[in-house]
Amino acid sequence: MRIRTFLTPLLLLGALTACEDDLLDLEPVDELTEEIAISDARGARAAMTGAYQALQSTDYYGGTFVFFNDLSADNAVHTGTYHSYADASRNELRPENSSVADIWNAIYEAINRTNQLIIRVPDIDDLSAQERDEILAQAHFLRALHYHNLVRLWGDVPLREAPIASAEEASQVERAPVEDVYALILSDLETAKAGLPSGGDTRRATLGAAHALSARVHLYLEEWGQAQTAAEAAEAMGYTLAEDYSSLFPPEGGETPEDIFRVLFTAVQWNQLGYYYISSGFGGRGEVGPQQSIIDAFQPADARGQWSIYGDVEGTAHGTKYPTTAGAEDPHVIRFAEVILTKAEALAQQGQLEDAVTEYNRVRVRAELPPHVFEEDVSTRQEVLEAIWHERRLELAFEGDRFSDLRRTGRSVDVLGIQAYQAMYPIPQAELDVAPNMTQNPEY
Numbered sequence: 001m002r003i004r005t006f007l008t009p010l011l012l013l014g015a016l017t018a019c020e021d022d023l024l025d026l027e028p029v030d031e032l033t034e035e036i037a038i039s040d041a042r043g044a045r046a047a048m049t050g051a052y053q054a055l056q057s058t059d060y061y062g063g064t065f066v067f068f069n070d071l072s073a074d075n076a077v078h079t080g081t082y083h084s085y086a087d088a089s090r091n092e093l094r095p096e097n098s099s100v101a102d103i104w105n106a107i108y109e110a111i112n113r114t115n116q117l118i119i120r121v122p123d124i125d126d127l128s129a130q131e132r133d134e135i136l137a138q139a140h141f142l143r144a145l146h147y148h149n150l151v152r153l154w155g156d157v158p159l160r161e162a163p164i165a166s167a168e169e170a171s172q173v174e175r176a177p178v179e180d181v182y183a184l185i186l187s188d189l190e191t192a193k194a195g196l197p198s199g200g201d202t203r204r205a206t207l208g209a210a211h212a213l214s215a216r217v218h219l220y221l222e223e224w225g226q227a228q229t230a231a232e233a234a235e236a237m238g239y240t241l242a243e244d245y246s247s248l249f250p251p252e253g254g255e256t257p258e259d260i261f262r263v264l265f266t267a268v269q270w271n272q273l274g275y276y277y278i279s280s281g282f283g284g285r286g287e288v289g290p291q292q293s294i295i296d297a298f299q300p301a302d303a304r305g306q307w308s309i310y311g312d313v314e315g316t317a318h319g320t321k322y323p324t325t326a327g328a329e330d331p332h333v334i335r336f337a338e339v340i341l342t343k344a345e346a347l348a349q350q351g352q353l354e355d356a357v358t359e360y361n362r363v364r365v366r367a368e369l370p371p372h373v374f375e376e377d378v379s380t381r382q383e384v385l386e387a388i389w390h391e392r393r394l395e396l397a398f399e400g401d402r403f404s405d406l407r408r409t410g411r412s413v414d415v416l417g418i419q420a421y422q423a424m425y426p427i428p429q430a431e432l433d434v435a436p437n438m439t440q441n442p443e444y
Contacts, residue, residue, distance in 0.1 A: 001179050009019070023444075024090075028054065029114060029129050033429075037434065038342040039124065040118070041122075042320070044112045044120075046233075047113070047120075048139070051110070051117060051142055054106070055110065055141075055142075056269055057106040058272050059088065059099075059103055060104060061400075062263075062271040063271060063272035063276065064096075064101050065149070065400060066090075066398075066399065067085065067276065067287075067404070068085075068088050068400075069153075069402060069403045069404060070288075070403070071085060072091060073178055073403040073415075074415060075397050076291055076292065076296065077089050077289055077290070077291065077292075078090075078287070079287065080285060080287030083286060084099035085099065085111050085288065089288075091418045095428060095429035096443070097426070100132060100425055100428055103153075104427075105428075106148055107150055109422040112160070115143070115160060115161065117135060117160075119162055121135050121139070122136070122302060129176055133194075134197065136195060137192045137195025137205070140192040141209065141210055142187065143184075143188050144188035145213060146187075147185050148185050148213070148216070151182065152404040153172070153404065153424070154226075154424060154425050154427060155178055155424050156175040156176060157171040159176040160173070171434055174435070175438060189217065193214075196209070201254065202261060203261075203262050203263065203330060205327070206263065207237065208234050208237035208238075208239060208260055209232050209260050211234035212260045212261070212334045212338070213334060214226075215227050216338070218248075219345060222328065224352065225346070227343070227345075228343055228346035228347060234303045234336075235343075239257060239259075239336040240257045240258065241366050242257060245303045245307055246303070246307045247320055249322060249323055250329065251323055251324045252329070253330030256299060258336040258337060259332065260332070260336060261333045262330040262333060262336050263333060265330055265331070267328045270325040271329065271331065273398075274322035274326070274329065277316060277318060277321070278319070281386070284400060289316075289317060290308070297393065297394060301369060303397060304367055304397070306399055308321040308398060318391065337363050338401075340360065340363055341360060341391060341395065344359035345385065345392075348384045351425075353374065353378075353379075356384050357372050357373075358374075359389050367394070367395075395407070407423045419443070421422055421439060421443035424439055424441050425443040427439070427440050431442070
């Protein structure tokens with residue numbers, strides 16, 4: 001594996017803050033402030049920026065959410081000191097796990113910010129109709145993303161479509177069935193498509209991002225025709241694969257033709273991704289690392305493995321997909337390679353096997369691997385599906401996809417050697433303590 005030079009931020013000590021319990025604060029102490037703030041165009045624009053900033057949380061796309069989706073699977077292993085991370089790595093999560101609660105709280109905080117916009121922006125007089133519709137479309141897109149992240153980890157979750165108005169109201173929340181959550185997700189995405197621009201900054205929601213997220217959602221729902229249609233709609237927006245895999249992860253977030261939706265970070269608003277994966281010898285924390293299973297899964301010639309994993313002088317492997325400890329990379333929420341693999345899987349599930357192989361070969365060739373030949377390398381529906389799932393694992397390794405992917409394809413028990421109930425996260429105990437109508441996932 002290649003060894004690269006890593007950058008260390010001036011404020012590196014900020015990353016050493018430990019994962020502490022974030023107890024649910026029932027008092028809506030900022031309710032009045034937000035209501036006043038989102039009362040004119042300037043406030044709406046600032047609130048929209050705040051909705052995107054929620055993605056930057058170190059408990060969300062800035063760290064823990066991404067780490068746990070690989071730690072709980074067979075991609076990453078805990079190599080540091082945080083007990084909550086160790087429990088995820090061993091698949092021994094409990095309702096009291098502080099990091100599970102942190103992820104939950106970060107996502108619901110993000111949902112609250114979108115709800116503030118969705119409720120208040122329609123009443124703002126000094127926004128043009130076009131800008132008002134675009135702000136609302138962005139908020140609906142973000143809310144769809146947040147709820148999908150919740151439902152794929154926890155299943156039934158509380159549906160909050162408006163800001164919580166009081167502690168009493170907060171204490172009465174209960175879980176909604178998965179079907180109801182998906183109904184809101186799909187509704188939000190349709191609303192988003194009606195108002196989003198066709199292009200622009202990939203760190204803001206666009207029509208292409210809404211199509212791509214729709215493809216992902218329909219894939220999880222096993223709605224193969226809709227997944228294919230949404231994937232093709234995303235491709236029609238003009239996305240193409242980046243020429244080189246390594247160009248997808250520049251130190252300061254440069255653009256590629258593959259980018260669909262990313263999260264903005266700077267050396268000030270920084271993420272923990274590289275810092276936690278990179279070893280202490282190169283200025284990182286080394287809290288998580290690649291599991292031997294994923295190391296063995298990469299062929300030596302695979303450009304994805306060469307970029308994402310390296311071995312130090314002691315022979316220990318470390319993750320290098322995010323190449324610096326500065327945290328200024330703009331990690332992808334969704335990119336075109338995933339859309340290609342979604343379309344390939346949808347085609348295979350509909351029996352169009354040769355077309356599916358042609359589709360996933362696009363990411364193999366970009367990874368400098370020989371394309372598969374239908375009826376020679378793969379021939380049956382199951383073989384094609386397993387090839388697609390394998391490519392998805394390698395392509396999206398360390399991007400926070402694997403655990404949810406195993407669960408949606410029904411492979412968690414066989415691949416991870418876990419009990420069936422462990423394929424879903426426990427509801428945080430702090431939620432159960434303050435909301436008597438909340439129920440726990442079975443066997444936790």
